[in-house]
Amino acid sequence: MANIIRIAAALLIDPQGRTLLVRKHGTEAFMQPGGKIDAGETPVQALVRELHEELGLAIDPDQARYLGQFSAPAANEPGFVVQAELFRVDSAATVTPAAEIEEVQWLAADQTATLPLAPLTRDLILPLYREAVSAPH
Template sequence: MTLASATPPLIHIAAALLVAPDGRTLLVRKRGTQAFMQPGGKIEPGELPSHALARELEEELGLRIAPDDARYLGRFSAPAANEPGHVVEAQLFRLDLDSDQVTPAAEIEEVRWVDPANADELTLAPLTRDLILPFYRASQLASA
């Protein structure tokens, strides 16, 4: 008899808190899904999180960034929005952009620039809803 693991499988990702000049942040919705989330994606074996982020942002949004321009904010974990029974573990980076012009590509169906205080009308991934947006709101209050 084998006991099932009590630990759900982890999905390791690099995620971006992309911030426009007016303080809004970008959320994306992948094709065939309902939840909006941070842009980013899975970290390949042997890949540094900041390099995975740069690769994913170029693939998904046409944004070219230098990995060193992304400011590391920490590691955040929550139930995965699109893979039941899995937990997503995100290495989160902040990037302040000069413009809010992005072009959805690859599997991205929709992008939305949102005020982090008023994003509740959207269906949000647990990581975004429960951790990243509250973290961003708290950082905005601390710097005000």
């Protein structure tokens, strides 16, 4: 059985349709904002807490639309698999890197990411995001 890290992650989308990627202190890979789900927390509660801690973002849990569960090798913990409960959050609020976040980067759907990306972001979430924003409304 693989070592699993359970997280809640946000596909955070701004009014221009860009998505936010974050990089933690001392790491190279960019990934979705979010973090580990604490004992007794629901995924959406963890998401609300993490977005507030990491980006100073106050979201209403009802704003978060559940997209599904995704798994991939963890970017920063070799031998671990990250299992993400992914939510789409549309927000026009300004984000401010805080807590362990060192850098934030907005990425447009048609922009090729030249940044190093976490496997989950690169292989699963960005393709889903590009499909979501290019889909006819």
